Amino acid sequence: MMNKGDALCLLVGCLWATACASAQIPYDLGRLEAAQRARHPLRVAVLPLVDERTEEERNEEDGLYTYSGVDYEPTELSQLPAPAGVVIAELLARHLVRAGSFREVVLVRSAADAPDADLYLRGRIQRARGYVEADGQRGSLEPEPPVRRVIAEVFLSDVELMEPGLSGRRLFHADLGWSILEERSATPAPPSPWQVLGDALFESHRQLTVLLEDAVLDGSYVAEDEARMAELVVSSSSVSSSLQLLSSSTPKGWSFGAESLRSAPSGWRGDERCEGARYSARQTQRFHRALGPYQPLVRVWLCPAELSFELDHRAEFPATYLGDTGAGQHAFVWRLGASSWKQAEGDLRAALGVMPPKSKYTFRIEAAKDLSPPQ
Numbered sequence: 589m590m591n592k593g594d595a596l597c598l599l600v601g602c603l604w605a606t607a608c609a610s611a612q613i614p615y616d617l618g619r620l621e622a623a624q625r626a627r628h629p630l631r632v633a634v635l636p637l638v639d640e641r642t643e644e645e646r647n648e649e650d651g652l653y654t655y656s657g658v659d660y661e662p663t664e665l666s667q668l669p670a671p672a673g674v675v676i677a678e679l680l681a682r683h684l685v686r687a688g689s690f691r692e693v694v695l696v697r698s699a700a701d702a703p704d705a706d707l708y709l710r711g712r713i714q715r716a717r718g719y720v721e722a723d724g725q726r727g728s729l730e731p732e733p734p735v736r737r738v739i740a741e742v743f744l745s746d747v748e749l750m751e752p753g754l755s756g757r758r759l760f761h762a763d764l765g766w767s768i769l770e771e772r773s774a775t776p777a778p779p780s781p782w783q784v785l786g787d788a789l790f791e792s793h794r795q796l797t798v799l800l801e802d803a804v805l806d807g808s809y810v811a812e813d814e815a816r817m818a819e820l821v822v823s824s825s826s827v828s829s830s831l832q833l834l835s836s837s838t839p840k841g842w843s844f845g846a847e848s849l850r851s852a853p854s855g856w857r858g859d860e861r862c863e864g865a866r867y868s869a870r871q872t873q874r875f876h877r878a879l880g881p882y883q884p885l886v887r888v889w890l891c892p893a894e895l896s897f898e899l900d901h902r903a904e905f906p907a908t909y910l911g912d913t914g915a916g917q918h919a920f921v922w923r924l925g926a927s928s929w930k931q932a933e934g935d936l937r938a939a940l941g942v943m944p945p946k947s948k949y950t951f952r953i954e955a956a957k958d959l960s961p962p963q
């Protein structure tokens with residue numbers, strides 16, 4: 589009787605039986621504890637990843653690659669036994685099996701090859717490469733230090749779980765990625781750029797299995813392409829009431845949570861008496877080369893109008909001042925990364941009934957001078 593891993597191996601072998609391998613990506617699944625039961629009782633078909641590397645990315649695999657004055661030996665994905673999208677999809681599928689993410693995982697050429705699948709997993713390769721420092725670059729040091737500098741970059745975008753059919757909904761969406769820049773031992777043998785690539789792929793695939801642990805895949809949640817919040821009118825001068833109203837208008841696919849501590853808006857100097865909240869994208873992860881993997885966020889601060897604030901010019905990414913809500917509050921917003929909520933600032937302005945500042949750039953916000961009601 590075949591176990592799931594054996595069945596997966598058999599299907600992979602049938603896909604590209606005629607290919608001739610000249611390179612392999614080492615991938616130690618033994619680093620991952622084998623699951624005893626499936627997290628989701630689903631049959632998932634893994635499609636070959638679409639190779640969307642730029643021509644520049646592909647050309648960097650041709651010959652030595654120079655970074656910060658050091659030459660590196662690169663991986664060349666064209667040397668793999670099958671197209672890169674198939675090889676990496678196979679590694680991802682095996683990782684999902686080992687982690688027990690699903691009841692059954694199959695690797696197929698197209699969705700038509702698995703008509704009985706509950707969900708289809710697809711994605712795109714934006715970057716996948718490993719490098720090891722080339723020999724003879726340590727100057728006149730005798731003997732050469734027993735280490736080599738290594739680099740790896742992996743970026744898999746739009747990894748999605750889709751329902752079957754042309755009208756199938758997207759239930760999960762993530763970007764996966766990992767970077768390595770370090771020194772590794774060169775004894776008893778120098779490290780391989782393929783091993784470095786395999787390590788970066790392993791960490792990227794691990795992100796997916798962690799995200800899937802708490803994912804809702806029964807169809808009750810849909811990862812929208814574009815999220816919007818409903819308009820509302822704040823009629824109370826209470827900051828807390830305003831946050832409650834914002835909570836009731838949370839965009840689909842996002843969660844809302846009030847901050848436990850009061851603070852000043854990020855990147856502004858002033859009294860830390862503002863109440864805040866954050867919106868978090870659910871079942872979504874994005875990746876940036878500088879930030880690494882992250883969850884898209886939108887943070888909001890509502891500050892009493894009697895407070896004044898001054899922009900801290902040393903802050904790299906300060907909150908944006910939206911304006912006066914007309915209910916005794918200054919409103920600020922700060923967002924992390926691209927997300928489905930593309931019009932967050934505009935939605936929040938409308939929801940809070942904000943009167944925008946007169947000038948395009950605001951560096952100082954004066955306290956309201958007289959907040960007492962007219963006699």
